[in-house]
Amino acid sequence: MSMDRNEIAEKVQEILVDALGVDDDEVTESATLMGDLGAESIDFLEIVFHLEKAFDIKVPREELFPAELASNEAYVSGGKLTAAGIDKLKTSMPHLVLGDFESNPDVNKISDLFTVGSVINFVAGKVNA
Numbered sequence: 590m591s592m593d594r595n596e597i598a599e600k601v602q603e604i605l606v607d608a609l610g611v612d613d614d615e616v617t618e619s620a621t622l623m624g625d626l627g628a629e630s631i632d633f634l635e636i637v638f639h640l641e642k643a644f645d646i647k648v649p650r651e652e653l654f655p656a657e658l659a660s661n662e663a664y665v666s667g668g669k670l671t672a673a674g675i676d677k678l679k680t681s682m683p684h685l686v687l688g689d690f691e692s693n694p695d696v697n698k699i700s701d702l703f704t705v706g707s708v709i710n711f712v713a714g715k716v717n718a
Contacts, residue, residue, distance in 0.1 A: 592716050597644075598709045604639040605705060608632055618706035626705075640708075646715040652681070653711055654703060659696040670694035678702075684710035 602616045609626050622628040628636070637648045651657070658664055658681075664674030675694055678685065685702045 592644075592713075594709065594713055597713050597716060600643050601640070601705065601709050601712060604636060604643060605708075608635045608639060616705055618704065618709065620705050621701050622703045622705070622708070623700045636708075640712060644712055644716050646712070648711075648715070653708070659699050665696055668696055670696060670699075682707075684708075684714055686710075 605616050606613055609628055611626050620626055641648050664677055685707050
């Protein structure tokens with residue numbers, strides 16, 4: 590089943606509104622899941638479940654959210670992702686838009702990369718693969 594990005598975006602927005610109890614107008618492409626929409630780790634399980642159901646896809650947790658990356662000494666030095674860490678992020682999570690993060694890859698800012706847009710990109714990649 591092939592879908593265009595707008596159809597995917599609408600469904601993703603509905604899922605996030607339901608899962609996080611936020612208003613439609615808060616779920617913009619640039620909104621961060623944790624910072625702007627208040628998602629917590631338990632919410633990610635619910636979001637993944639609903640994405641899998643709505644789009645008939647499998648979502649391995651580590652593909653959508655790299656939990657272990659920030660705590661892996663091979664990829665972090667002095668509280669920042671190393672060049673290897675950024676490469677790992679790019680290869681394992683091509684749906685993320687890194688933008689300014691690359692110039693200041695503070696591990697505490699990794700959660701800011703998880704935006705509504707990155708979820709839409711991820712689902713689009715899966716659905717249209």
